[in-house]
Amino acid sequence: MATNLKCKIGIINLNVNNLFSIYKACSEAGYKVTVIDNKLKNYSYDILLMPGVGAFSSGINYLKKNHIDEKIDNYLNKKNSFIYGICLGMQLLFSSSEEFKLNRGLKLIKGKVVKFQNQGSENKINIGWSKFKVFNNDYNKLFSEFENKYFYYIHSYYAKPNLRKNIISHSFHGKTNFCSITKKDNIFGTQFHPEKSGEAGIKFLKKIKKII
Amino acid sequence: MKRKIKKPIRIIPVLDIKNGVLIKGINLEGLRVLGIPRNFANYYYTSGADEIVYIDNVATLYGTNNLSKFITETAKNIFIPLSVGGGIRTLKDIEEMLTAGADKVCINSSIIDNVKNLKIASRKFGSSNITVIIQSIKIGNKYFISKSNGRDLIKVNPIDWAKKVEQYGAGEIIITSINQEGLRTGFDINLTDKISKKVKIPVIAHGGAGNFKDVLNVINQTNISGVAIASMFHYEAINNFPKPYPKVGNTNFIMNYKKKNTNNTIKNLKIYLSKRGIKVRL
Numbered sequence: 001m002a003t004n005l006k007c008k009i010g011i012i013n014l015n016v017n018n019l020f021s022i023y024k025a026c027s028e029a030g031y032k033v034t035v036i037d038n039k040l041k042n043y044s045y046d047i048l049l050m051p052g053v054g055a056f057s058s059g060i061n062y063l064k065k066n067h068i069d070e071k072i073d074n075y076l077n078k079k080n081s082f083i084y085g086i087c088l089g090m091q092l093l094f095s096s097s098e099e100f101k102l103n104r105g106l107k108l109i110k111g112k113v114v115k116f117q118n119q120g121s122e123n124k125i126n127i128g129w130s131k132f133k134v135f136n137n138d139y140n141k142l143f144s145e146f147e148n149k150y151f152y153y154i155h156s157y158y159a160k161p162n163l164r165k166n167i168i169s170h171s172f173h174g175k176t177n178f179c180s181i182t183k184k185d186n187i188f189g190t191q192f193h194p195e196k197s198g199e200a201g202i203k204f205l206k207k208i209k210k211i212i
Numbered sequence: 213m214k215r216k217i218k219k220p221i222r223i224i225p226v227l228d229i230k231n232g233v234l235i236k237g238i239n240l241e242g243l244r245v246l247g248i249p250r251n252f253a254n255y256y257y258t259s260g261a262d263e264i265v266y267i268d269n270v271a272t273l274y275g276t277n278n279l280s281k282f283i284t285e286t287a288k289n290i291f292i293p294l295s296v297g298g299g300i301r302t303l304k305d306i307e308e309m310l311t312a313g314a315d316k317v318c319i320n321s322s323i324i325d326n327v328k329n330l331k332i333a334s335r336k337f338g339s340s341n342i343t344v345i346i347q348s349i350k351i352g353n354k355y356f357i358s359k360s361n362g363r364d365l366i367k368v369n370p371i372d373w374a375k376k377v378e379q380y381g382a383g384e385i386i387i388t389s390i391n392q393e394g395l396r397t398g399f400d401i402n403l404t405d406k407i408s409k410k411v412k413i414p415v416i417a418h419g420g421a422g423n424f425k426d427v428l429n430v431i432n433q434t435n436i437s438g439v440a441i442a443s444m445f446h447y448e449a450i451n452n453f454p455k456p457y458p459k460v461g462n463t464n465f466i467m468n469y470k471k472k473n474t475n476n477t478i479k480n481l482k483i484y485l486s487k488r489g490i491k492v493r494l
Contacts, residue, residue: 018314127340128437152293
């Protein structure tokens with residue numbers, strides 16, 4: 001990609017989300033940001049961003065009702081495509097979730113989304129600031145500089161990729177070691193919210209254009 | 213006592229708003245204007261706040277009409293979570309707040325009226341985005357909850373209520389002690405402790421922070437995940453903003469205010485806690 005052109009991000013509008021936060025954080029990180037009109041037929045962005053606040057079932061139903069799932073598939077079949085899911089947006093990338101009742105996800109990465117079980121003295125919901133540890137050595141160079149930084153998490157479910165190679169980093173909540181960054185080819189997700197993680201988060205967002 | 217929660221304690225400044233300006237009262241009454249919310253939010257973001265809570269104190273009485281606009285303005289330059297409360301009654305209200313820039317919503321009155329609303333909201337928006345505020349009032353030795361900032365007393369025990377809102381899908385609880393609010397004489401540790409041990413969702417202590425020791429005490433003696441603080445930070449922050457001051461409400465205090473450094477910044481509090489073995493995000 002030519003360096004004199006701004007990298008373009010299109011944000012999927014799930015209708016239940018913190019669009020404003022993600023919009024301003026990506027702008028702050030130097031991207032050209034558009035919130036996608038759901039009537040748009042074809043996506044042509046350097047990065048397709050799926051934010052996430054809300055429940056899995058509401059999210060996936062909304063995507064299907066508006067045929068966004070099909071548009072994502074079409075987009076990902078093109079060259080130079082890249083999707084980044086944040087929090088619920090990351091969870092939606094997986095095959096299924098047990099939230100409320102069993103729900104099918106976008107099936108872009110094999111794995112399922114499960115609920116935090118007995119965490120001992122910790123709460124059953126993970127809200128707050130945590131660090132991550134890079135698990136996949138191929139990504140050490142890229143992400144290890146963030147290992148001593150705190151990122152913001154807010155979730156009661158987490159993704160379990162089937163394949164170890166799709167786990168880029170781990171974070172801890174109570175007794176559970178969960179996948180906090182996932183990647184499979186041009187599909188990428190973080191359980192934490194970089195847009196809510198202060199300066200470290202903005203720096204992380206800037207880094208995304210290095211992996212597309 | 214050793215803290216069981218391993219995450220860094222969250223230090224959360226609280227912005228109380230009326231008609232778009234930052235106000236502060238004692239026991240949530242006798243309001244005085246302190247300044248422009250955006251200034252405070254930006255200042256707290258850069259000085260290391262882990263989250264900001266924005267409460268429109270009169271929205272419950274008058275509706276949420278202007279709230280979105282003020283939230284958008286407040287959220288513009290901050291990249292940490294913003295929780296918004298005050299007058300949120302319907303799913304549409306929640307959606308409006310999230311669209312305007314809120315990351316979480318805080319509810320109280322509307323679920324006291326009908327607790328089923330909480331279940332509906334947490335299903336739609338996810339439990340973790342719904343915070344319940346419990347306003348506790350102590351009369352004699354008895355505890356009650358209240359809505360509309362203490363105007364209506366409800367004969368329900370705050371501990372029972374905490375358990376109930378957890379069952380109905382609350383993601384987090386802010387326990388506000390109306391008795392301590394604005395007095396700056398320390399938290400209601402007894403009640404906060406009981407609630408923080410009774411539920412399995414994060415509990416935030418609010419109401420009474422006067423100095424760093426108060427904050428340390430409530431952290432050490434309970435199982436809370438965060439501390440919400442207004443006055444203690446505001447009266448330090450206020451030294452950093454230039455005129456003009458807002459021209460609404462009771463501005464006597466701010467017009468006659470003489471600068472007085474207290475060193476009660478978020479960063480100083482975090483350093484203080486960290487030196488005493490409390491994990492913080494620095």
